[in-house]
Amino acid sequence: MAFTVVRFNLVEPDATPVSLSARYRAALEMAAYADEHGVDTVQTEEHHGVANSWLPSPFTFAGAVFGATRRIAVTVSAIIGPLHDPLRLAEDIAVLDLLSAGRLVTVAGIGYRPEEYERAGVEWGRRGRLQDELLETLLAAWTGEPFPYRGRTVRVTPRPYTRPHPMLLVGGSSRAAARRAARLGLPLFPSAHLPELEAFYREQCAEHGTEGFCMMPAERTPLLHVSENPERTWALYGEHLLHEARTYASWQSKDIRSAVRSAATTVAELREEGVYRIVTPDELAGLGAESLVLHPLCGGMPVEEGWRSLRLFCEALTRERPAAPAQG
Known part of the structure; x- marks a missing residue:
């Protein structure tokens, strides 16, 4: 079984206090859902003074996640x-x-x-x-x-x-x-x-x-979003993924080596590059990766779309897990 990760950095361009509060609360509810469905870890990170409200306090967020989860x-x-x-x-x-x-x-x-x-x-x-x-x-x-x-x-x-x-x-x-x-x-x-x-x-x-x-x-560990219709999702939400990719790229010098480094300047280039991927549940199961990193709220992704991605991700994982042995 692959090691499974749900990543949150709570980015939201043009956020208001009300919208960002809703995003934070949704992330906690998503962490609890991931906990209930066997995901291995929530991943978060630290950056300061970023215009898109990138999370600056990962330990505060971690404490809230621990309060909402058990394992x-x-x-x-x-x-x-x-x-x-x-x-x-x-x-x-x-x-x-x-x-x-x-x-x-x-x-x-x-x-x-x-x-x-x-x-x-x-x-x-x-x-x-x-x-x-x-x-x-x-x-x-x-x-x-x-x-x-x-x-x-x-x-x-x-x-x-x-x-x-x-x-x-x-x-x-x-x-x-x-x-x-x-x-x-x-x-x-x-x-x-x-x-x-x-x-x-x-x-x-x-x-x-x-x-x-x-x-x-691994040599290729893409950041994932799961959709029943990737073509439609790229068209509707690809700009959110590109926003994060371009933000990262603007920070990194030629000497920085990162698993999520992107050179894309358009959604089409980002899709071709493969650093960020939108996959169907069946494609997710066929990736054969050592780790699967879901980024449901990437780049300010609408919360309802993040939930769709997370639910599909967890449903696919449930199908892949072997059934528990019968108790005699």
Whole structure:
């Protein structure tokens, strides 16, 4: 069975407070529906000061999802590590880990938008050192014991639910990210299909005497929307997918490698490219992918269309799952 993901970033161009509130509440209802229908994880992310209202507070959203669900995980992929206060982040993740009984997965990257650093008053050139400090502080804080921090001794409580600590991965596409993960004995979460980076990470783990694993996207992991009539859905809603693709593209330099990077400038080009795909339920079942990532509210997609996509996605998954064995 494929690993299943429902992704939310709550983008809505030209949103009003009323429309955005409705979108947030719909996302929580969708998360609960996904939970009831066996989806593995809700995925969310962090960006700041974006005109289309991109979600800036993924842990607040994660807490709301945990309150509405019972078993589904929430993967925050990714936070912009250097923008966070390390002690406060350690506390927030510990509380969410306790609330969810270990269902939170955090991917810590360093971001790629200098304007987000400028907005936060954080020096772009220090991002590597700040990321090192953040990760080291989280690991020390979650022991529950006193530890040295910026010239003083501090202690963070409560201890998290998960042992030895909540799931924490290092995100990125650079050798620096791989070295950082290996040195600290943390898993690596490449932002694209980068076998050479995984090989370097494993070399670094051996050099540092640490153990870890790599959660790398497949060579092609499209963002999906499910429809009984893809032709009609592309015609009606393709501009929403293009809006997100163009937003991402405007942020990424030539050195950034991402699984969802698109060069499309029109809906037709986006459809041909395959980074975003609209598929029928039967096509979904035939993809044979290791992971299936549904993006039901992509680019400000109307909520009712997002619901249609999610229901079709979950119905297709239900048909694919083997029946439970009879109880004797």
